[in-house]
Amino acid sequence: MISKVFRGHLKMRSLLSCLVILTSFVLAFPASRESQLQTKERVFPPRDWEIHSIAPSNHRIELKIGLPQPNFEILEKHLYEVSDPSHSRYGQHLSKEEVEALVAPHPESLELVTDWLASHGFGEQDMTRSPAQDWITVTVPVRLAEEMLDTTYYVWKHTASGESIVRTTSYSLPIHLHEHVDVIQPTTTFARLKSFKSTIHKLDKETGQIVEQSNTPIISASGVSVDPSCNTTVTVTCLKQLYNATDITPSANINNSFGITGYLDQFANFQDLQSFYAVQVPAAVNSSFAVLSVAGGQNNQSLSEAGDEADLDIEFGFGITFPINGTFFTTAGSPPFIPDLETPTDTNEPYTKWLDFILAQDEIPLVITTSYGDDEQTVPESFAKRACAGFAQLGARGVSLTFSSGDGGVGDGDSDPTTQTCFTNDGTNRTEFLPLFPASCPYVTAVGGTIHVPEVAVGFSGGGFSNFFARPAYQDAAVAAFLETFPNGTYAGLFNPNGRAFPDVAAQADNFQVVIGGETGLIGGTSAASPTFAGFVALLNDARLKAGLPSLGFLNPLFYSTAISGFNDITSGNAPGCGTEGFNATVGWDPVTGLGTPDVGKLVALVTSV
Structure with a gap:
């Protein structure tokens, strides 16, 4: 059941959306829409990764563009209310449609990002949109991604594992798009997705049988x-x-x-x-x-x-x-992207x-x-x-x-x-x-x-x-209790005591x-x-x-x-x-x-x- 607050929010959001769309018909957007490029995100060269080569210009990547979710705080409020056993709404989970309405981007963001993609030759048939339209995905060759983002992609190799990926350490967007784009990837993400199976602490095929230590439960x-x-x-x-x-x-x-x-x-x-x-x-x-x-x-x-x-x-x-x-x-x-082979997509x-x-x-x-x-x-x-x-x-x-x-x-x-x-990746190489x-x-x-x-x-x-x-x-009370008993000064500067624990x-x-x-x-x-x-x-x-x-x-x-x-x-x-x-x-x-x-x-x- 949708709460009155939620219904009211949807009605207000609908009215605002109509006003924005109406305004777009009445007022012509200024010619300065194609504004100057400015760095959107920059990271330091990642720990344990080194440049192997320039990325092949025809290597194709799926660019995922995340548009801002202006009502995410409202979604978060709903999440905590329906998850809190002391709240009257406990267990009243939202529907797929209700969640999508709360994470949908502003119509202006949709229009501006769509226009920017169109300026680089993408039609609607080339874009895949998430159900809430908060993500737009386009598949592009590296050469076009570099043009769009004013960047250079490289093949990076992980020194320990030998794995390679195609990434950059910075990218830019027209200034007018900065507030309408949260994130674009793959660009600056260097995560090595790992399974947490203890790097096989044990896979002992010789001793796979049950061995009893005693008969006492x-x-x-x-x-x-x-x-x-x-x-x-x-x-x-x-x-x-x-x-x-x-x-x-x-x-x-x-x-x-x-x-x-x-x-x-x-x-x-x-x-x-x-x-x-x-x-x-x-x-x-x-x-x-x-x-x-x-x-x-x-x-x-x-x-x-x-x-x-x-x-x-x-x-x-x-x-x-x-x-x-x-x-x-x-x-x-x-x-593992293999840089010496014709890998079609990353x-x-x-x-x-x-x-x-x-x-x-x-x-x-x-x-x-x-x-x-x-x-x-x-x-x-x-x-x-x-x-x-x-x-x-x-x-x-x-x-x-x-x-x-x-x-x-x-x-x-x-x-x-x-x-x-353990070193930080922020250029200071601090132990953390x-x-x-x-x-x-x-x-x-x-x-x-x-x-x-x-x-x-x-x-x-x-x-x-x-x-x-x-x-x-x-988790405030539980974590605060731990920190109160933690010896003063122990590991000072090595962790963020105010972070999610x-x-x-x-x-x-x-x-x-x-x-x-x-x-x-x-x-x-x-x-x-x-x-x-x-x-x-x-x-x-x-x-x-x-x-x-x-x-x-x-x-x-x-x-x-x-x-x-x-x-x-x-x-x-x-x-x-x-x-x-x-x-x-x-x-x-x-x-x-x-x-x-x-x-x-x-x-x-x-x-x-x-």
């Missing part, structure tokens, strides 16, 4: 018995025991749904899933999941092409949630490709987990904020989003965390902790990692404080028993923690839907308030990085394990009473 923080084998080998049964979910039987017939994103040619193998089910979830044998292709994404079923990340995600995500409807999104794009913007696709859908899974990201500083702030705004739109529509918090502690995980040195994106977005739930029973923080659990996003009000929650993150390419082994990473936690959120939705309540949607305002007692506080362990011991797990929220791990039994009671 372990009592978890939730007060339930856990098989002692769970200390060395994590299974679906272990997780349900550990998080007090063994008595929960979800339904397949209440319109519940669960989604997993896949990138970088990570293919989810059906045969591996059946082998996994045969051992760990026998009731699920012969069940399957839907595959949705995004921008031409494939899902190759050769066992030799089975993805370790994709298989981990589907096996535990769908294993925990069976028989809830499951969907795997396979998004095209593999980051497909290294997978988050926006997936966001374009999912926001255009009428039906979206109620919970979606993602196990990918990169250092926040590799993503220009303008781009990070627009991608984050896309996640807010999903939250407003009743979708819960979880993201892995990263596998580098307070650093980037590219080397020994106790010796690595490196927050992760999208985990640092305030509209998603970031999931850190634990290990063993009783649980302690796993040493690679990513966490920290954003340099782009301010601390949201929902993450992770929000945690789950087991190592020694997961998987089947990959037909072989059984162990694997870990916060990429295991995110689908695990998201799977239990789907069980919470099951309880709410059965009670006639709407889906949980954006989780954080609930978790940091009414549901805070439904978490097992993790108070031991730390996650080093950047040549330091990093932050410690401690009483209350901390930037290693967040609020802690879920007690699903308690959470079911809590979420069905609000």
